[in-house]
Amino acid sequence: MTEGGALKKVFPEKPLLWIRVAKLLSRDPRRLFASIAVILFSVVLTMVSTVLLKEVVDVALPQHKVGLLSSLCAVMLVANVLTSLLTVITARLNNRMGQNLVHALRKEVYAATQKMPLEYFTSNSTSEVQTRIASDIGGVGNVLTFAAQGIIGAVASLLAAAIIMVIMSWQIALLSLTLAAALNMLNNRYAKRQRRLAHSQQERVTDMMQLVGDHLSLSGILLGRTMAREDWQLANFESLSLKAADEAWKQRMAGRTAFAIISMTLSLMPITVYWAAGTLLRDVSLGAVIVITELQARLSMPIQQLLQLSSEIQASGALFERIFESIDASANQKPSPVAVRSTGDASVSSISLDGLSFRYPGADDRAVDSISMTLPVGGMVFIVGASGSGKTTLALMLAGLLVPEEGSVRIDLSDGSTVGNPGSVVSLVPQESVLFNQSIRENLAFGDPSCTPEAMADALRVVGLAHTVERTTRGLDALVGERGAQMSGGERQRLALARSLLSGYPVMVIDEFSSGIDKETTESIFANLRDAGDGRTLIFITHRLPSLHDGDLVVTVAAGKVVAVDPVGVSSPAV
Structure with missing residues (x-):
């Protein structure tokens, strides 16, 4: 039998996989749309506060307009307080929806495994199912909790910041967005590698759980002691644990170089704006420079968030494939007999x-x-x-x-x-x-x-x-x-x-x-x-x-x- 037994099959095409994940997210539309609405409102409040900063620097402060300054600061203060409160509301909505979906996936994998014919259980390891219910579904928890809302929020922030930057200085906006596109291409290259490593690492974890179930059960302990094979059992576990650790290290290190380059590039962008405003773009006001650098800082957050989400989504793709394989496995098997207990009086x-x-x-x-x-x-x-x-x-x-x-x-x-x-x-x-x-x-x-x-x-x-x-x-x-x-x-x-x-x-x-x-x-x-x-x-x-x-x-x-x-x-x- 091929590795993974009856559950092993050709992976679904990526577009179909993500369509299925999107359908999964749409199971709780009320919370999903409420969360998206709250996120978009937070973006608006953040951008309003940032735009008002230009008026503070260019008008209220130089002209000593105390009333205008007080009004602008009051609006900015309220916007920041509301943004913080909305962050808490978003977290509650996202986490509740995410955990509901995690629960639903666990239930579906359990129910699908229950329906498998008896022959499946004689040729497949229980630890495979345990890994998928506990480790794989736990591994996609963050994607189910934050992915859709995070992407929408990041894209909205990115677009809003880009529009404001274009209005203030299209040259700087063009430079910033070009760099963002280049950084995204660099990130995607490493994200695909993380996905491959994630799948391999889960297989190593399954092997390790199988060994633990066999050799650390009462029967396994008795067998090891009576046959003086405890050293062999430990060595076997050590070998599998090292392989799992090595796969985990490769997965976590994949893309670290890319993230270092991305972080360095984003940190250099404000310096570039200062230099350009003082040499090439002298018609840009001081307030505009401050707002642009502020927007770049805000721009770097959604860019990094999108890049991080891209990596997590790519890595979670391997886990979603394994989860959906488990759910679909019973449909590809001969139906197992399902009995409904007779409750009548007939003998x-x-x-x-x-x-x-x-x-x-x-x-x-x-x-x-x-x-x-x-x-x-x-x-x-x-x-x-x-x-x-x-x-x-x-x-x-x-x-x-x-x-x-x-x-x-x-x-x-x-x-x-x-x-x-x-x-x-x-x-x-x-x-x-x-x-x-x-x-x-x-x-x-x-x-x-x-x-x-x-x-x-x-x-x-x-x-x-x-x-x-x-x-x-x-x-x-x-x-x-x-x-x-x-x-x-x-x-x-x-x-x-x-x-x-x-x-x-x-x-x-x-x-x-x-x-x-x-x-x-x-x-x-x-x-x-x-x-x-x-x-x-x-x-x-x-x-x-x-x-x-x-x-x-x-x-x-x-x-x-x-x-x-x-x-x-x-x-x-x-x-």
């Missing part, structure tokens, strides 16, 4: 598999090959077979989590309707228990947020964890640790089973839940499940059969095919 009346087949991408043989059978409802079904025989793949299709390559899973309800997606009535307890770094209560409530403490206690009793939880000092509020690190492997599996029981699905597919549990406890859990008598259909994927009872069905799978169906005690549907 499951039949479960049948018709020609069920599935082949993983790149595999030569089918993992499940043409399985057709009917499963009994309301009892226990045991699917057995060697590792790699297709049991787990079959479980995923029964739960509606994998779309069959051929065939279908048909589940009929007692009201005569047929379930569109098996996931509406089937829950899966996966072989690898998934627990969140929260309390036992919160992990159980994930199955049913409305369940009561009494219901939780009953589910824990069924799986043989009630006494274990009671012995903890915090009971249901005890933390399970990252990935359930505070619990044993068997306890994690049983807690995951209790959570699924609380979810209330009428059909449960349970994949190897007893692999970390001793035989006596396993038998006790099976007895409790039978005693519960709630009419659920329980389908177990297992290597180890418990004591069987009348009505149980044992299905043997080999090489993706059903090779035996053995009902226990009474006649059951066969292949």
Whole structure:
């Protein structure tokens, strides 16, 4: 697979990319236009104050017109105070809009990743998504917050200053604007390099996060210590960190020479005006010279702002490309099954598999090959077979989590309707228990947020964890640790089973839940499940059969095919 996996594709054309960014900014038009209006008003106030300075120097001061001087100074004072207040208002509007857009992007990337088919998660790193949600979107925060308004404000300031300068001295205005154009060309050259480096640097960060997730997890620490590989783990991290640091250094240093030249040129412009006014342009008044140099200072700010924004926007282009790739990725994949949990009163009346087949991408043989059978409802079904025989793949299709390559899973309800997606009535307890770094209560409530403490206690009793939880000092509020690190492997599996029981699905597919549990406890859990008598259909994927009872069905799978169906005690549907 190419670098970046399913997310890697040809970058969008730049114009299309920036059109999409512009559409993103337009999602909050009220704040956007309010911010632009405030910025333009600030520009007007600033220019009014600057123009009035000429009248102060050329008229009010030389002619000692106290009334005019007082009026001009009062207007300039009010303009400066209002400009400062408007700066605060602009900051509030921009930051609120920017953070709303950052939140929206994070949500879209998360939602798009949720929709990816299961095959994506088996071949792509979680750290790639983490980097895009945390680092990439965080990296474009300033562009989303300040870019559009900053460009408009800078352009408005630049145009206003240029017009006033042309009125006072077109020669100096022409020189200043020519220099501005030359400086912009110099800046663009380095900005493009920053963009390339930004993309490369984010890839290095992704690699580093992947290593940290693998080797600084509890499992990674245990593995490193038991195999005396801690030095190797550290050296590997050091190598990736150095590469990331090197890319970051190159990105930050790119354009520093250009910025130094730009800053030096802008600082020399007032000196050039003084010399020109005293030698070549003697008809320019003292007030005009002061105003022109003031405007040049004000001109240098929007020029530098535009140049800085240009660099940031170019660099953020690589991040926007990665973000939009994530959002668009699910649209380029085979749609993943999306189940809506059934909330009706109808019960499951039949479960049948018709020609069920599935082949993983790149595999030569089918993992499940043409399985057709009917499963009994309301009892226990045991699917057995060697590792790699297709049991787990079959479980995923029964739960509606994998779309069959051929065939279908048909589940009929007692009201005569047929379930569109098996996931509406089937829950899966996966072989690898998934627990969140929260309390036992919160992990159980994930199955049913409305369940009561009494219901939780009953589910824990069924799986043989009630006494274990009671012995903890915090009971249901005890933390399970990252990935359930505070619990044993068997306890994690049983807690995951209790959570699924609380979810209330009428059909449960349970994949190897007893692999970390001793035989006596396993038998006790099976007895409790039978005693519960709630009419659920329980389908177990297992290597180890418990004591069987009348009505149980044992299905043997080999090489993706059903090779035996053995009902226990009474006649059951066969292949």
